[in-house]
Amino acid sequence: MAKRYKWGILAPGKMSAKFSRGLKLLENAEIYAVGSRNIERARHFASEFGCTKAYGSYEELASDSEVDVIYVASPHSHHFEHVMLCLGNNKAVICEKAFALNSREAETMIKEARSRKVFLMEALWPPFQPLYRKATAIARSGETGKVIHLNAHFSFQPPFDPLDRKFNLSLGGGSLLDIGIYPVIDALWFMGVPDEIIAKAGFSPTGSEDSINIIFSYADGRMANLYSSFRTAGGIGCTVMCERGNIIFSRARDMSQQLDIEIPGRDPDHFSLLPEGMGYQYEAEEVMLCLDEGRNESDVVPLSFSLDLMRTLDRIRGAAGISFPGRD
Ligand SMILES: NC(=O)c1ccc[n+]([C@@H]2O[C@H](COP(=O)([O-])OP(=O)(O)OC[C@H]3O[C@@H](n4cnc5c(N)ncnc54)[C@H](OP(=O)(O)O)[C@@H]3O)[C@@H](O)[C@H]2O)c1
Structure with missing residues (x-):
């Protein structure tokens, strides 16, 4: 048992x-x-x-x-x-x-x-969601060809509160680590670690970043445009543009997920899902599966991915002039 x-x-x-x-x-x-x-x-x-x-x-x-x-x-x-x-x-x-x-x-x-x-x-959250897994499988199967460009965004408008962790610098405030991390995950997931990063940020009255535009570029000419903000209510989305089609993923406020696969010459495929428990059970399931199998690391989200992600976030902060006093 x-x-x-x-x-x-x-x-x-x-x-x-x-x-x-x-x-x-x-x-x-x-x-x-x-x-x-x-x-x-x-x-x-x-x-x-x-x-x-x-x-x-x-x-x-x-x-x-x-x-x-x-x-x-x-x-x-x-x-x-x-x-x-x-x-x-x-x-x-x-x-x-x-x-x-x-x-x-x-x-x-x-x-x-x-x-x-x-x-x-x-x-x-994303790598464990059924539709993100489907999108990953399609991108990795080669069916849509090489990923050439990625466009991802996450924005919503929380009320400004200088004490809230989203705006309080001593609590790591800023859109990048709170929500901008998701477009960054998308780019690392589908395209890998970029060779060059350009980023420009806007700042709230506390000095925390509240809006950021990021460009990833790769030595072979591929690029990604990433955006996060607490100033706009643009929702959550990611379009992966490939040699032979597009993979389009989006998430609504109720955590329902949509996936569209557009391949020229074929009817587009549309998938929609509202997971129970807002989808957080999948990552908990993975933890217990690893523990059952005596593994100290997940192979869905290995620690090397988390380290690449943190190093990339450091590089973005460096490019955009975002710092946490006493912690850099
Ligand atoms: N995966 C996702 O979809 C998702 C979504 C939202 C947030 N998050 C992440 O989850 C974490 C928590 O976010 P949240 O929205 O739950 O925040 P929150 O509602 O503000 O809760 C954070 C909790 O941390 C504790 N805490 C410990 N030291 C604190 C300090 N110095 N100041 C304030 N609180 C402190 C508090 O609990 P006690 O004082 O009771 O111990 C507080 O209730 C963040 O890292 C955030 O990025 C993830």
Whole structure:
């Protein structure tokens, strides 16, 4: 019989609630414990999701010997500290994006997980979604030929709040690490690490970046245009333009996904999907599959991909003049 994993939730904010709704769909997952900086918040989350244990500190959660795996969903400014805490207690970890604030932190986290032989994965939503997997399979099959150009964007208009993690520099604020990471993932996923990066950013009153345009270029002439912003409500989309057709992926606010395949001379194919649990259960399933098989790394989102992603985000920040004081 399959092992039932006892999950610990570190930082019960908005994302932890969404992820836990995904966990609820999985028979081999139990939302066993939650750790918050505030015991009342932990108790509230525990009563909503049926956790056995509620802790008023992350340290207590990480040291609970019953916990098999911890989901880290604090602001990205704190991922390094919290992932290292969990790894230090030899817990398997899935950590929200952005994996860390910079690639040096990501390198240290990966080194720590590997030296302890403990599972670590970044919680990247797209690669586990059924339609993104279909798009990937089509692009890799060669059916549409080589990817020549990619155009991807993610924008929405959150209310400006200088204390909110999206605008607060000390919490890693900015559109790039929050939502711009998705167009960057698309480009790395379908085209690889670029040879050159050009980027131009706009800034909010707190000094956090709130809008960014990025160009990736490759030595063989291929290019990608990427955009993220908190100033516009342009939604989420990615068009992969290939030698023989286009692969077009989009996601609506309700997390429904659309995939269109346009190949000249053929009727276009259209696929649409609204996954249960907003699709977060797929990455949790992957974690437990890896643990079942004794693997410390996912081959869907390997740590090398997360490191390439963090290094690319560092390069984009360098090109656009985005820094986090005291952390670069
Ligand atoms: N994969 C996705 O689709 C997706 C979507 C949204 C967000 N995310 C990621 O998930 C992470 C959390 O985002 P969120 O929207 O859930 O944020 P949030 O609602 O602000 O929650 C973050 C939680 O982190 C804890 N925390 C620890 N130190 C903190 C500090 N110094 N300041 C503020 N909060 C602190 C707080 O919980 P306690 O104080 O109770 O411990 C807070 O509830 C981010 O890295 C974000 O990029 C991913």
